[in-house]
Amino acid sequence: MAETKQPRRMLPTRRGFFTGVGVTAVVASGGGGYVWWSGDRTGLPGTEIDDFVAVEADGTIVFACPAVEMGQGATTALPMVLAEEIGADLARIRLLPARRIAARYGNPDFDGRMVTADSKTTRGYFDLLRRAGARARLAFFDAARRLEGWSVDDLEARDHAVRHRPSGRALDFAEIVARTTLAAPGTDTPLPLKPRRAFTVIGTSPPLRDTLARVTGAMRYGIDRRSPDALVAVVRRAPHLGGRPLEVRDGEARRFGGVVDVVRLDDGVAVAATDTWSALEGARRLDVVWSPPSDVSDATFEAILVAALSDDRDRGAVLAETGDVQGALTHATRRFVARSHAPHVSHLAMEPMNAEARGTTLGLAVDIRSSTQSQDLDMMYGARSWKTAPFLVETEPAPCGGAFGRRVLNDVVRDAARVAKTLGRPVQVIRPLLDELRRGQVRPAAVHEIEAGTDAAGDLVAWHHRQVSDSVLARQIPATFEARGRIDNTSTDGMRHPYRVGAERLAWIRRELPVEPGFLRGVSAGHATWAIETMVDRIAAAHGRDPLDWRRAHVDDPRGRAVLDDVALASGWGRADDRLRGLALMVFRGSWVATVAEATHEATPRLVRLWIAADVGLAIHPENVRRQIEGAAILGLSMAAGERLRYAGGRAVIDGVGDYPVARCDALPRISVRLVGHEAAERPYGVGEIGVPTVAPAIANAFARRTGTWADRLPFVVDVART
Amino acid sequence: MVSIELSVNGETRTVTVPDPAMPLLFVLRDLLGLTGTRIGCTEAVCGACTVLVDGAAVRSCQTAVGDLGGAAVTTIEGLSKRGDHPLQRAFVEADVPQCGYCQSGQIMRAAGFLMERPDPTRREVEDAMAEILCRCGTGPRIVEAVLRAAELAHG
Numbered sequence: 001m002a003e004t005k006q007p008r009r010m011l012p013t014r015r016g017f018f019t020g021v022g023v024t025a026v027v028a029s030g031g032g033g034y035v036w037w038s039g040d041r042t043g044l045p046g047t048e049i050d051d052f053v054a055v056e057a058d059g060t061i062v063f064a065c066p067a068v069e070m071g072q073g074a075t076t077a078l079p080m081v082l083a084e085e086i087g088a089d090l091a092r093i094r095l096l097p098a099r100r101i102a103a104r105y106g107n108p109d110f111d112g113r114m115v116t117a118d119s120k121t122t123r124g125y126f127d128l129l130r131r132a133g134a135r136a137r138l139a140f141f142d143a144a145r146r147l148e149g150w151s152v153d154d155l156e157a158r159d160h161a162v163r164h165r166p167s168g169r170a171l172d173f174a175e176i177v178a179r180t181t182l183a184a185p186g187t188d189t190p191l192p193l194k195p196r197r198a199f200t201v202i203g204t205s206p207p208l209r210d211t212l213a214r215v216t217g218a219m220r221y222g223i224d225r226r227s228p229d230a231l232v233a234v235v236r237r238a239p240h241l242g243g244r245p246l247e248v249r250d251g252e253a254r255r256f257g258g259v260v261d262v263v264r265l266d267d268g269v270a271v272a273a274t275d276t277w278s279a280l281e282g283a284r285r286l287d288v289v290w291s292p293p294s295d296v297s298d299a300t301f302e303a304i305l306v307a308a309l310s311d312d313r314d315r316g317a318v319l320a321e322t323g324d325v326q327g328a329l330t331h332a333t334r335r336f337v338a339r340s341h342a343p344h345v346s347h348l349a350m351e352p353m354n355a356e357a358r359g360t361t362l363g364l365a366v367d368i369r370s371s372t373q374s375q376d377l378d379m380m381y382g383a384r385s386w387k388t389a390p391f392l393v394e395t396e397p398a399p400c401g402g403a404f405g406r407r408v409l410n411d412v413v414r415d416a417a418r419v420a421k422t423l424g425r426p427v428q429v430i431r432p433l434l435d436e437l438r439r440g441q442v443r444p445a446a447v448h449e450i451e452a453g454t455d456a457a458g459d460l461v462a463w464h465h466r467q468v469s470d471s472v473l474a475r476q477i478p479a480t481f482e483a484r485g486r487i488d489n490t491s492t493d494g495m496r497h498p499y500r501v502g503a504e505r506l507a508w509i510r511r512e513l514p515v516e517p518g519f520l521r522g523v524s525a526g527h528a529t530w531a532i533e534t535m536v537d538r539i540a541a542a543h544g545r546d547p548l549d550w551r552r553a554h555v556d557d558p559r560g561r562a563v564l565d566d567v568a569l570a571s572g573w574g575r576a577d578d579r580l581r582g583l584a585l586m587v588f589r590g591s592w593v594a595t596v597a598e599a600t601h602e603a604t605p606r607l608v609r610l611w612i613a614a615d616v617g618l619a620i621h622p623e624n625v626r627r628q629i630e631g632a633a634i635l636g637l638s639m640a641a642g643e644r645l646r647y648a649g650g651r652a653v654i655d656g657v658g659d660y661p662v663a664r665c666d667a668l669p670r671i672s673v674r675l676v677g678h679e680a681a682e683r684p685y686g687v688g689e690i691g692v693p694t695v696a697p698a699i700a701n702a703f704a705r706r707t708g709t710w711a712d713r714l715p716f717v718v719d720v721a722r723t
Numbered sequence: 724m725v726s727i728e729l730s731v732n733g734e735t736r737t738v739t740v741p742d743p744a745m746p747l748l749f750v751l752r753d754l755l756g757l758t759g760t761r762i763g764c765t766e767a768v769c770g771a772c773t774v775l776v777d778g779a780a781v782r783s784c785q786t787a788v789g790d791l792g793g794a795a796v797t798t799i800e801g802l803s804k805r806g807d808h809p810l811q812r813a814f815v816e817a818d819v820p821q822c823g824y825c826q827s828g829q830i831m832r833a834a835g836f837l838m839e840r841p842d843p844t845r846r847e848v849e850d851a852m853a854e855i856l857c858r859c860g861t862g863p864r865i866v867e868a869v870l871r872a873a874e875l876a877h878g
Contacts (some may be wrong), residue, residue, distance in 0.1 A: 071822030071859045207818065214823030215814045215830060216806040217759015217799035226757035232753075277749035279742060280765065296856025350763050350771055350824045350858055399822025401761070402858045435766045623818065631821055632858030657764035665862030666853035722846065 043099050047182045049139050052132040053082065055182055058159065059174030061088050064098040066105040066125060067116045068373060069210070070097030070403035071631075072688050073624040074121045076208045080620050084201040085133025085194060086140075087157025088173070094322040095209070099373040100395050103353025110659060111480075115374040117408045117519065119686030120619055125240070126684055128623050133498065134191040139182045144171050147180055156198065169541075180356050196618075196682055210399075222371030222398030223354040223430060228355055231260055232424035233272040233419050236283040237439050240293035240516050242652035245269050247289035253282040262286070263422045270419045272427055280432065293650030294514065301513050301647065302341065305447040308468040308509045316466060316509035317487045319495060322502030328462035330455025334542060338535050341713035342527030344442040347520055348660060353412040353436060356428035357382065357420035364390035366417060371400040371431040373407040381410065385417035404635070405519035407573045409441060409476050434479040437660055438652045441518025442645055444470040444491070448531035458543025460554060463504040465495055467528065472517040494525025494693060497532045498552040498587045515647070521635060522692035527714060530640075533584040533697030535711045541708075547583050547701065548573055559615045559677060560587060563594040566676045567613035571596035580605050580700025584694040587684025591616040592676075595633075595694035597702040598669075599721075605703045606721035610637070610672045610695065617685040619678040625687050626673040632691025633671055638663035640696035641718035667720045729791055731755060732801025733815060737874075743789020746786055748772045750788045759799040759827050763856070770855035773828040774798050778833025799827040802834060809875035813868040820860035828855045833869045843873060 001551050044054035044062050054062040063082055067074040079093045098105040098114070106112035141152045144162040154165050161170040176182070185191075213219040224418070227233060237243065246267050250262040259277035264269040271282035308314065322590060355370035355378070366386040371461035372378050375395040382393040400407055412431050420427040431440070446469035453462035456597060471488035473481035481488060492508045521525070540550040555561055564585060568574070573581055580599040592615040599605040610633055619625045642661035646653040656662060673691075699718055704710050728737050731751070738754045741770070748765070751757040751774070763771030765784045772783040794861040802808045806815075810830050820826045829852065836843070836851040848869045859867065 048871045071820070073821075207815070208820075210823070211815055211818060211820055212806050212811075214820035214826050215799075216803075217757075217827045219823055221759060221761075221824060223762065224752075257745075261768060273751040275741075276762065277745050277753070348858055350761070350769060350822070350856065368815060394821055400821045400822060404858065432771075434766070455770075627818070627821065627864075630863065634860030634862060635858070655768055656768065658766070658768040662856065662858070663860075663862075664856065666849040666852040668849075668862050671863060722849070 006610035011538050040640045042104070043441060044096065047177070049182065049184045050132040052129060053136045055173065055177055057135070057177060059092065059172060059177050061083045061086060061093045063093050063095050063107065066098040066107070066114060067095070067121045067696045068372065068397045068400060070116070070386045070400035070407070072121070072628060073208055073621060074116065075210065076206070076624065077122050077620040078125060078129060080206070081129040082133045084199055085130050086136045087160070089160035090201065090206055092160050097397055101380060102376055113374070114376045117373050117405060118703055119688040119690065122684045123590065123686060130193050131191050134193055138185045138189065138191070140176055142185070143176045143180050143182055147171070147176065148478055169250060201330055202618065204618050205621050208624065219399065219437060221351050222369065223351055223401070225398050226356060226428040229428055230358070230428050231272040231274060231423070232276050232279045233270045233427050233429045234279040234283040234432065235265065235268040235270045235375045235415050235429060236286050236288065236488040237268040237435055239438050240290070240292040240649070241296070241439070242294065245288050246291055249287035252287070253285040254702055256285055261423055263364050263419050265415070265418055267293060267473060267520055270415065270429070272419060272423060278428065293407060296514055296650050297648045298646055300640040301445055302447070304511050304513065305445065308511050309447065309449050314509060319487065319492055319506040319508060321505045321588055325462050325464045325503045325505040328503035329451055329453045331463065333453045333456045333462050335450045336535060336538055336540060336542070337449070338531070338710070338714060339447060340527070340531035340534070342446045344445045344647070345520065345643045346437050346440065346442050346645055347406035348433065348437065348662060349400070349404055349406050350400030352433055353407070353431040354408065354428060355410065355413040355416035356414040356426060356481035357386070357413070359420060359424065361392070362554045363424070364388060365394070366420070367394040367396070368413055368416065369396040369398060370410055370413055371407060373400065373403050373405070374410065377408060378410055378413045380669045381413035382417050385414045392650065400701055404521040405523070406441060408519050411441070434654070435644070435656045437657060439516070441516045443520035443523070443526065444472065444517040445513065445516070446524065446527055449527065450531055450535045452539060454543065458539065458545050458550065459620050460499055460501045460539070461502045461503065463497070465505070465532070466507045466509065467495060467524070468509045468511055468719055469524065470513050470515070470517045472519055472595045474510060475512070475517050479580045485643070488521040493523045493529030494586070494588060498557065498560050498585060499536070499551070499557060521632065522689040524637070525586070525689070526639060529584065529586045529588070530694035530696040530700065530714065533586070533694070534700050535702060537701040538710065539584070541704070546574070551583065551585050555585070557587070557592070559592045560585065563592045563613040563615050563676050566674055567594040567596050567611050570672065570674055571598060572614065572701070573613035579608065580702045580705045582698045582700065582705060584701060586698035588693060589688050591685040591687065591690045593690050593694050595644040595698040597695070597698035599699070599702040601706060603706070604719065605706050606719040607699055607702070609672070610698070612671065612673045612691065612694070613676050614673065614676040614690060616675065616677065616687050616690070617683050618681040619675055622678065624677055625675060628687050629673045629691035630671050632689060633695050634663055634668060635720070636692040636695030637668070639692070640699055640715055642715050644715055666722070669720055727788055728865055729788065729796060730793065731757070731796045732798060737857060740788060742789045744785050745805070747774065747786040747788050747791065747796065748783035751783060751816060757798050757800055761824055761827055768826070768856070771825050771828040773831040773855065776833055778835065778838055780832045802830065803869035808834070809872040810837070810869070813875055815870065817864050817868040819861050819864040819868050821861055825855055825857045829857065829865055833872065837839070837869070837873055837876065841873060841876065845870060
């Protein structure tokens, strides 16, 4: 078995320094933010083996799950990793949400923060959970040795039992804990990990946790968890950007049904009631004079973004620069220039955003419960709004009814804390979907300009890609923005293309727009990949080269070539038939994705099918990986084909939720997802977002095979051929 | 405040509401604790709040509780005792849900639809289920599961 070193802790001195102190400390983290560490207890029942694992009296493994569940399957995949190393039965692993102790539970791939996002959960916790599992396995081995006199070298663990190979006897974990006390291995004990070939849990596709609860209505999301003594409140905000209440007449609202109180905030007016309908109706009945709207519109935004491309005073933050790109462009045989515009888009997660705040400790402290992607950031919003220290904020995450990045910067916590503090009683705030569409966070609009140069054969010699957009980090978490050298990776993700090129320059220019920016599944890769991959097809078409051959010739990584070959084979690429086929390739979050869109050969082509090949490294739960990619591809299709928030007169042009067009199941192509390379892979890469970005360019490239043109803005018209 | 009697999942329940115009959705969730019926857009766009009224799928956010008369309301909690309605079995078999938030509405819409059309074509299923929004992208699996449930119901 492979030996590994002890886990590298975020805070190596933690145990020595903090054990038994029972106080709270704040420690600067590598990411430029802060890691808050509160107390020294995991809060796990039973015998604690590790921060992540305890064992209860009946042999049940308790797992402190550091990730929240929003449909991505983390509460199935993470226990599988643990079960693999322990030799545990998945059904006998119980999950508890990990407490907000970032020093223990923070994601190593996320600056040690407790955030479930960025397709980083499984890959980030993979090593930690394997080691935690190995520790538990060793604890069971040690107990079995003491009980039976067996040599540890003769033991293996599977099906929730320790097995003694020479005698064939087995001790169930329940029997072990009934007969003796488990002792966690010492911190310097080597932790042997299972070799890849011995995996029996990882790589299988057991039923997902909670599926039955999700189809019987028993699942309780954050919005369903309002405490019996809490009021429910709705904040009425102006329909226009930046609107503030100047004058409020609330008589009619106060008289309605179960309305209890009205709270004026700087950016809205909250109506708190004993039932949801009264809160909604009360908010509707408020008579508010708002500060006037500005006159900004999509034209304003576009003018600001486009002007930045010719502003010589700010050439942007450089992500990569190789060779003399201007020289290479000048000497290129052919030059290509394309500008691609991506609109503001919204998440429209189905569960309205919600948070409950409850003052404790004579109002000094506050408990926050919310459908959230980040306990750490809920703490930040809670502390600021309650005007208290972060360690006085308790956070409790609830399962999310969709998240898509929106619940990372879960700003509804701010509303809940403000209203609960003012009223001096617990309050759950829920945010209507219409208000969220008009005033909530959006994926920032962007403009890409790519200049490419080729030689006589059509090979790439120069690539100059500039993108202009606002920055989520700069606006929402400035300390992180500064710590990352003033480059917002969530605005530049997707710009690093996979192609060999002599000279290139990738730059991002930030321009602030008066719209609230937020993270959205796929972030900037959702449009950068479209800009890049349509440019590739323009080049291939101009040189009469096959788009697949061109990509193969420019990609060195065998994983990239493998997904290209796989999707080509599956989709019948190059077949002489009545179909158009368009290709897009991407490497994102460590995973490779190649997508072929198949369309009818008509003057106005219609989409028939999407073929996706993905190398995600080790697939913990292959069926769920395929499901995630399929779901993300539908979001990608929805954003390619219709999603766009329009702005005019200082506001989003949205009068009802139905004004925001999203894909529905009467207009979906068939989607096939194939996994490549996972059989031999040792480590998982990102999954959650990777289905989104290649869909738009694959469709655009398929249609262009007939039309010869590529749309210069998202969304574009995509008709689906129904069968 | 007004007292209203209604039939939910086979039981007669009495609720006190601020106004008979109170939508059934909020009566179910806030007054009866039946949170399996989900709150979404509250404007008849998303369908997350779909329930059956006398066997027909309706949007409970648009159904005034005072207009129900004696109609029988069935929510996801009342669809089956053990989660073994053919639709629920088919949804579990196909591992349809991701976040699961829309699934009550999907299943109740499908239940109403299959009562009208026990032998639907794929296209009819797609059209019916397009009324219920899913942002996770479970649409293709929903269509498969509804077709499978139609088979199971005959089985």
